[in-house]
Amino acid sequence: xxxxxxxxxxxxxxxxxxxxxxxxxxxxxxxxxxxxxxxxxxxxxxxxxxxxxxxxxxxxxxxxxxxxxxxxxxxxxxxxxxxxxxxxxxxxxxxxxxxxxxxxxxxxxxxxxxxxxxxxxxxxxxxxxxxxxxxxxxxxxxxxxxxxxxxxxxxxxxxxx
Amino acid sequence: xxxxxxxxxxxxxxxxxxxxxxxxxxxxxxxxxxxxxxxxxxxxxxxxxxxxxxxxxxxxxxxxxxxxxxxxxxxxxxxxxxxxxxxxxxxxxxxxxxxxxxxxxxxxxxxxxxxxxxxxxxxxxxxxxxxxxxxxxxxxxxxxxxxxxxxxxxxxxxxxxxxxxxxxxxxxxxxxxxxxxxxxxxxxxxxxxxxxxxxxxxxxxxxxxxxxxxxxxxxxxxxxxxxxxxxxxxxxxxxxxxxxxxxxxxxxxxxxxxxxxxxxxxxxxxxxxxxxxxxxxxxxxxxxxxxxxxxxxxxxxxxxxxxxxxxxxxxxxxxxxxxxxxxxxxxxxxxxxxxxxxxxxxxxxxxxxxxxxxxxxxxxxxxxxxxxxxxxxxxxxxxxxxxxxxxxxxxxxxxxxxxxxxxxxxxxxxxxxxxxxxxxxxxxxxxxxxxxxxxxxxxxxxxx
Numbered sequence: 001x002x003x004x005x006x007x008x009x010x011x012x013x014x015x016x017x018x019x020x021x022x023x024x025x026x027x028x029x030x031x032x033x034x035x036x037x038x039x040x041x042x043x044x045x046x047x048x049x050x051x052x053x054x055x056x057x058x059x060x061x062x063x064x065x066x067x068x069x070x071x072x073x074x075x076x077x078x079x080x081x082x083x084x085x086x087x088x089x090x091x092x093x094x095x096x097x098x099x100x101x102x103x104x105x106x107x108x109x110x111x112x113x114x115x116x117x118x119x120x121x122x123x124x125x126x127x128x129x130x131x132x133x134x135x136x137x138x139x140x141x142x143x144x145x146x147x148x149x150x151x152x153x154x155x156x157x158x159x160x161x
Numbered sequence: 162x163x164x165x166x167x168x169x170x171x172x173x174x175x176x177x178x179x180x181x182x183x184x185x186x187x188x189x190x191x192x193x194x195x196x197x198x199x200x201x202x203x204x205x206x207x208x209x210x211x212x213x214x215x216x217x218x219x220x221x222x223x224x225x226x227x228x229x230x231x232x233x234x235x236x237x238x239x240x241x242x243x244x245x246x247x248x249x250x251x252x253x254x255x256x257x258x259x260x261x262x263x264x265x266x267x268x269x270x271x272x273x274x275x276x277x278x279x280x281x282x283x284x285x286x287x288x289x290x291x292x293x294x295x296x297x298x299x300x301x302x303x304x305x306x307x308x309x310x311x312x313x314x315x316x317x318x319x320x321x322x323x324x325x326x327x328x329x330x331x332x333x334x335x336x337x338x339x340x341x342x343x344x345x346x347x348x349x350x351x352x353x354x355x356x357x358x359x360x361x362x363x364x365x366x367x368x369x370x371x372x373x374x375x376x377x378x379x380x381x382x383x384x385x386x387x388x389x390x391x392x393x394x395x396x397x398x399x400x401x402x403x404x405x406x407x408x409x410x411x412x413x414x415x416x417x418x419x420x421x422x423x424x425x426x427x428x429x430x431x432x433x434x435x436x437x438x439x440x441x442x443x444x445x446x447x448x449x450x451x452x453x454x455x456x457x458x459x460x461x462x463x464x465x466x467x468x469x470x471x472x473x474x475x476x477x478x479x480x481x482x483x484x485x486x487x488x489x490x491x492x493x494x495x496x497x498x499x500x501x502x503x504x505x506x507x508x509x510x511x512x513x514x515x516x517x518x519x520x521x522x523x524x525x526x527x528x529x530x531x532x533x534x535x536x537x538x539x540x541x542x543x544x545x546x547x548x549x550x551x552x553x554x555x556x557x558x559x560x561x562x563x564x565x566x567x568x569x570x571x572x573x574x575x576x577x578x579x580x581x582x583x584x585x586x587x588x589x590x591x592x593x594x595x596x597x598x599x600x601x602x603x604x605x606x607x608x609x
Contacts, residue, residue, distance in 0.1 A: 062247035063292035071607030090292045105182030108608040
């Protein structure tokens, strides 16, 4: 799953729902238990705390590693220089998986393709040719990339008041 | 049934997870302050490098064979250890963490679920390898002592790395090929005594009558050892508890008697101000550990060490104990007490090589006895507790020691470079904290 900007928008709107539509967030304490007497808020039973993205995104926390990406050979897959990727070692790589693989002792991040039984590591940028892997030598897959966390940059992070 | 899981050459294995080019290459990891070898790859062992050898003595050999040298990176090793334990906990009813690279698994009743324990052990091993990148060995047996023995022998079997000693015939054969000094629970003193009596193997020890071990090997401890060697579990089981979120370990408070933080200095220190900063830093770290475990301490021991290898007579470790009226985990209280102890201990003009803090007299926080003469600080306790919670949350979020007492020094040590303090030890070859520090985050070159 790719964490696209649309997902973030969705999360923001769910948060708005919890804060009750029609009321600004500063009014939220009205719904809490701050009132010493009277009825407790019916919403109290339904509030489970803020969303924990870590738990949502990383199904296998023990085997998931975060990495920062350097290079532009995967921009076609939505992986840009400086992005964060989550790499899960527990998953089995398949045809079409984006993987961190070990080639000649170095890590590389590419799409894995099986062409007539032979593994290929394929870039998602026309400037980079696909790399055939010698089936005799075999391919070491370090882990499978499960998510990309892409920042939309400072220019778009203007707070609304 | 118990299983003992032991990570092979653990620190070296952690470094290799993020540096695949080191596979098959000799690698060593140095102790704190780059003192001596504390972890060696199989290739480094084959070069004749020994555990604990001083770095400066073996340096020519390391350079000659192009051995890759790392300073210890405990942030990385601690995180990898946590991951290994988390994977292991899927395979057993309980896990007891024995050290950073060893854990016991509770396999009681496991033979009913999985008739083939060897195959199960192999699955544990391959899953840990796949999920974390760390190679392990597994020893399975009815008692902890025999599981430890099985693990030791499993290390030699390059093929599977798993050994099951389920029947008396199996463990007797294993005991017969194990020197008595290598049996878990036989200390150096007892080993010497046994060798003098011509008892050389584990089998010879187990063949002695139970009452003999009770009489000559420390009473009930010896008797327990005898029973453990005969497949009757006698040692305590202290499972490590998980917090309610299920993703963090709470070491069992009952098994904990003290919390420590000690370091060797990069170079000997005379300066009272530098020593105070070092001791305050250790006190803060120890206090943080204490709070993480929900404990409070009554006693603070300040430790100062002079040159261990000096020719002068006299002890080289000096301690001062400060006791608190009420148990505390508050960083200011503990730091105050630690600095008070330091002032008592320090002799002007003496060069100190290491320092540390030991917190003991532990009890669960908030359940302690109230002092007879509560002072003003006690009135503020709820607010102080809140402050500590906030402090820990800030440091957890923005990096260790971001918010701290000024007593720990206001040196240039920016977060992520904690080695900049005047007293800091050498760690010239440390790898990045790939998994625990945003500034050091693992970077993948997309490449070609």
